[in-house]
Amino acid sequence: MFESRNKAVSKALARDIKILAKSRKIRIMHVCGTHEVTVNKWGLRKLLPKNIQIICGPGCPVCITPAREIDLAIKLALFKKASLTVFGDIFRVPGTKSSLSQAKSKGADIKIIYSLDQAINLAKKTKKQVVHFAIGFETTACITAVEILENITPEKKLNNFSVICSHRLIPSALKFLLKAGADDLDGFLLPGHVSTIIGLKPYQEIKKPCIITGFEPNDVLLAIKMILEQKHPKVEIEYTRSVRPEGNVLAQKLISKVFDVCSADWRGIGNIPGSGLKLRANFSKFDAQKKFNIKIEKSQDIKPGCKCGAIMQGKAMPQDCPYFRKICLPHQPIGPCMVSREGACNIKINS
Numbered sequence: 001m002f003e004s005r006n007k008a009v010s011k012a013l014a015r016d017i018k019i020l021a022k023s024r025k026i027r028i029m030h031v032c033g034t035h036e037v038t039v040n041k042w043g044l045r046k047l048l049p050k051n052i053q054i055i056c057g058p059g060c061p062v063c064i065t066p067a068r069e070i071d072l073a074i075k076l077a078l079f080k081k082a083s084l085t086v087f088g089d090i091f092r093v094p095g096t097k098s099s100l101s102q103a104k105s106k107g108a109d110i111k112i113i114y115s116l117d118q119a120i121n122l123a124k125k126t127k128k129q130v131v132h133f134a135i136g137f138e139t140t141a142c143i144t145a146v147e148i149l150e151n152i153t154p155e156k157k158l159n160n161f162s163v164i165c166s167h168r169l170i171p172s173a174l175k176f177l178l179k180a181g182a183d184d185l186d187g188f189l190l191p192g193h194v195s196t197i198i199g200l201k202p203y204q205e206i207k208k209p210c211i212i213t214g215f216e217p218n219d220v221l222l223a224i225k226m227i228l229e230q231k232h233p234k235v236e237i238e239y240t241r242s243v244r245p246e247g248n249v250l251a252q253k254l255i256s257k258v259f260d261v262c263s264a265d266w267r268g269i270g271n272i273p274g275s276g277l278k279l280r281a282n283f284s285k286f287d288a289q290k291k292f293n294i295k296i297e298k299s300q301d302i303k304p305g306c307k308c309g310a311i312m313q314g315k316a317m318p319q320d321c322p323y324f325r326k327i328c329l330p331h332q333p334i335g336p337c338m339v340s341r342e343g344a345c346n347i348k349i350n351s
Helices: 009-021 032-043 067-079 100-107 116-123 138-151 170-179 190-197 217-229 251-258 281-286 288-292 308-312 344-350
Strands: 026-030 052-056 082-087 110-113 129-136 161-167 187-191 210-213 235-237 260-265 271-277
Touching: 009 032, 009 170, 009 217, 026 032, 026 217, 032 187, 032 217, 032 235, 032 344, 067 129, 067 161, 067 288, 082 170, 100 110, 110 116, 116 129, 116 138, 116 210, 129 138, 129 187, 129 288, 138 161, 138 190, 138 251, 161 271, 161 281, 161 288, 170 187, 170 190, 170 271, 187 190, 190 210, 190 251, 210 281, 251 260, 271 281, 281 288
Parallel strands: 026 052, 026 187, 082 110, 082 129, 129 161, 187 210, 210 235
Antiparallel strands: 260 271
C-alpha cells in the first residue's frame, strides 16, 4: 500500500511516462468507475503530461443499466405485489419517468440490501414474491449464479424468488466501441475486479494495448507506462497481486452453468451483441420477467441535451454537458452518470 501511494514513486513514473509519450497525443480509456475515482482523487491528470488524455468509458454498471430495465423493476414493484430488492447505488438512477426511490415514495415495496443473501433470506421468511434487481458486470454475475444454484434444488422449495437479470460483459462492449468509431484510442486500462473473474483471454480480440490494473494511484500510473512501452498490442497484468492469467476458473464455470450470453442494451450506447447474460432455460423459474410477464413498450435512456451517453463512449467529459453543475446535481440527477458514486459526473463534482 505504501508503494502504491508513494509520492516519489508517482513522480518517477510520471517522468518515465513523459519520456515515453514524447510530444504525441495519447488517448487512454479506462473502463472502471473506480479508476476514475482514483484519477480524480489523486490528481493524476494534473501530474501527467498535457498530451496524455485519460478518458471515461462505460465502466459503471449502474450508469449503463438501461431505463427500460429500471422501468420494468418499478412496474413490478408497484403493480405486481412483489417485494423488490436492490443495491443502493441503483436506487436513485432515473428511469424513463421516475426512479426506484420515487416509486417507493408512491408505495412500491422496495428494499435496499447489501448482499444477495439478504434477498434470499427475505424470500424464505415470507410467502410474498421477492424479486432481486441483479445488476453488475462479471464480478457480481458469479454471486447471482451461486445463489441460484444453491436454491434450485427441490428440497429448498424457494418458489417465491426470482431476478431481473441486468448483468453485462465488459469485453464485448470494448470491441463494440472500437468498431463504432473509438479506434483512435491508444490503449485501455482494464478493471481489476472484473479481471479477477475472467482473466486475460476475453480481452485478446481487442487489438489495442490493454493493461489490467489495480485501483491505487501508482497502479494507474504504472499501467499507463506499460501501455506506452508496448511495441505490439497485447494484454498484460499490472494488478498481479489479485489477477491470474486464467482468472477464477470456478467462477467462470458457475456463470456459464447458469447463464447464456445474449445481446443487451447499454444505456446511452445502444444494443451490443454478446454483451449480456440471460438465465438458461432450466433456470427459467428464477426469471422475473417471464414469471410476471412484464413488458415495457417505450422507454427513454437519455434526456435531450444530456451527455451521459457520449461520456460513457469516451466522446465527451462531464464539463461538456450543458446540465452539469447547473440543473444536474447529485441531489437532483438528470442523467445516470450523476447518480452513482462511480459515475463520471458524480465523481467530477465531488472531487
